[in-house]
Amino acid sequence: MAYSLLLRNCGQLLTLAGGPPDRPLTGAALSDWRILENAFVACAGPTIVAVGLMAELDETQVTAATTVVDAAGQVVMPGLVECHTHLVFAGNRAPEFQRKLQGESYLDILASGGGILSTVRATRAAPEAGLLDNALRHLHDFRRYGITTLEAKSGYGLDRETELRLVRVAREAGRRQPVRVVVTFLGAHVVPPEYRGRPADYLDFLAADVLPELRGEADFVDIFCEEGAFSVEDSRRYLEQARALGFGLKIHAEQLHDLGGCAMAAALGAVSVDHCDYLNPADAARVAATGRTVAVLLPLVPLFLRQEKYAPGRQLIDQGVPVAVSTDFNPGSCPGKNLWLALSMACLKMGLTPKEAIAAVTLNAAWALSLAAEIGSVEVGKRADLLVLDVRDYQEIPYWLGENPVRDVVIGGRVCE
Numbered sequence: 533m534a535y536s537l538l539l540r541n542c543g544q545l546l547t548l549a550g551g552p553p554d555r556p557l558t559g560a561a562l563s564d565w566r567i568l569e570n571a572f573v574a575c576a577g578p579t580i581v582a583v584g585l586m587a588e589l590d591e592t593q594v595t596a597a598t599t600v601v602d603a604a605g606q607v608v609m610p611g612l613v614e615c616h617t618h619l620v621f622a623g624n625r626a627p628e629f630q631r632k633l634q635g636e637s638y639l640d641i642l643a644s645g646g647g648i649l650s651t652v653r654a655t656r657a658a659p660e661a662g663l664l665d666n667a668l669r670h671l672h673d674f675r676r677y678g679i680t681t682l683e684a685k686s687g688y689g690l691d692r693e694t695e696l697r698l699v700r701v702a703r704e705a706g707r708r709q710p711v712r713v714v715v716t717f718l719g720a721h722v723v724p725p726e727y728r729g730r731p732a733d734y735l736d737f738l739a740a741d742v743l744p745e746l747r748g749e750a751d752f753v754d755i756f757c758e759e760g761a762f763s764v765e766d767s768r769r770y771l772e773q774a775r776a777l778g779f780g781l782k783i784h785a786e787q788l789h790d791l792g793g794c795a796m797a798a799a800l801g802a803v804s805v806d807h808c809d810y811l812n813p814a815d816a817a818r819v820a821a822t823g824r825t826v827a828v829l830l831p832l833v834p835l836f837l838r839q840e841k842y843a844p845g846r847q848l849i850d851q852g853v854p855v856a857v858s859t860d861f862n863p864g865s866c867p868g869k870n871l872w873l874a875l876s877m878a879c880l881k882m883g884l885t886p887k888e889a890i891a892a893v894t895l896n897a898a899w900a901l902s903l904a905a906e907i908g909s910v911e912v913g914k915r916a917d918l919l920v921l922d923v924r925d926y927q928e929i930p931y932w933l934g935e936n937p938v939r940d941v942v943i944g945g946r947v948c949e
Contacts, residue, residue: 535593537575537916537945541586543605543924545571548895548909555823556854556899563887565895565909567926573608575916578944583910599947601940603920607929609890610910611680611917611943612871613897616806616828618718618862619684619705620667620698623654625863638837638865639760639788648688648722651863655688660697667705670861673869675711675948678938680917681898681907682711683858685754687718691726692742695719699749710943712917714901716782717746720755720762720770732766739773747777751902752803754782757793764792771800780902786810787833794818798825804856804900808843809834813851816844820852826900827853829892830860831877837865846883855884856900857892872937876930886930916945 545568551561572589574582582590594600628646632638641647655663667684674682684705686698699715706713719738727734735755743753753774757767761784771781780803785793787807794805795815805811805819806828819825829843848855857878860866875893878884884892898908906915920940923929929937941948 533576533581533593534595535574535581535598536577537599537601537942537947538594539573539601539603539608539918539920539942540589541605542568542571542573542603542608544569544607544926545573545583545910546607546609546890546926547583547911548610548891549911551895556826556896556904557891558820558852558854559849562849562855562891562896563885565887565891573910573918575945578916580910580912580914580916583912601920601947605924606939607921607923607926609919609921610894610908611919611941612678612893613901613908614674614679614682614858614871615804615856615897615900616830616858616860617682617684618687618860619670619682620663620686620701621651621655621688621863622658622663622666623651623863624867625650628864632837642722642760647864649725651688652690652724655698656691656694660701663697663701664704667701668709670869671705671709671711671713675709675941676938677869677871677936678919678941679871680711680941680943681714681901681903683714683716683901685716685718687721690719690721690724695742696745699746703749710946710948714903715750716752716754717743717750717779718754718756722756722761731762735762735766735770739770743774743777743779751780752782753779754784756784757791758784758787759789759791764796767793768796768800771797771802775800782806794827798822803902804828806830807833808848809841811843811848813847816848816851816853825854826856826896828856828858828900829878829882830858830866830874831881832866832868832874833860835877836868842881844882845878849884849888854896854899855892856897857889858897870934870936872929873934876933879930886927889930890926916942918942
């Protein structure tokens, strides 16, 4: 089979291969994956068809029609998988940044009608075309950072019409540009003004009137289990209803308090539990026992909110919990798209090693989207989502703090402009 694309002379090819095929990387396996030196990756259409050392390259498959990318001794790796974002919204919350600097907390601002609710007001009023333009601009920025697959949550509508519009916009944005978009329904973000004081009634409304409309449109259902949002018991009942309708499950939990949401969701088979800043060791053991539920750590959130508490990444890894890392891009607690910075902060503030952090933004992040069979590592048969970086050793990736090392982005076997 003639190659349509060849990446050659890869100084270090970070394959992320070599771990168990049926579950995320945990413990020692999180850093015990293969690096090939002086290597190549060959693709036919959107698929990787050969990986190996340059000495093993079958030059007869390189034709005049082959696009050849000379990595020139640089690091080559899988495309980044951004497994937790709130992509579609209107406006921004820059005025609240000043309030945070003056000492107001995230929950104080939310209780005053700001925070998520201020974005809800702006998003409800925004035309669909404007929301789509914003989403496409953000996806363009993400692609420049090397993100090749991205999860997009709804959650800034909190009514039937707007929430369905946000899902529709996320799907359309995925169709209009190369980055693969995975849609998650987060209508249970907070309680909207129309249901103030009646969180259970709002969840009943979502389960009865909105979730049935989303089958085939959203891949996952998420909920914010936290003080000021939804209780553990209300979250459990809602997630059980979503599971019965065939949705994959996710949860925002243990961001600001230790309530037990992570262990509850993991017991229900959630594909991921996200934030985990206050996840205690006993509940972490319950998450680890599932073997599949990924703890998605979001280090840029406490950084932006000026909080001292970060998720106990080192402890979670040592307990056998699969971990991924994401930005949590959103207008309130992380208005940033730099997953490389999140990777560095996971090393600096959560105790991950460089190899563990790289696995956390690639293969384990793919597991957090139930896509590890297709993406997240450089292996024959997987989708050809690849990056060429302007560094020569993987240890430089977290070292160059906040810099974007991406030289070339390949999505589905095509080099992106």
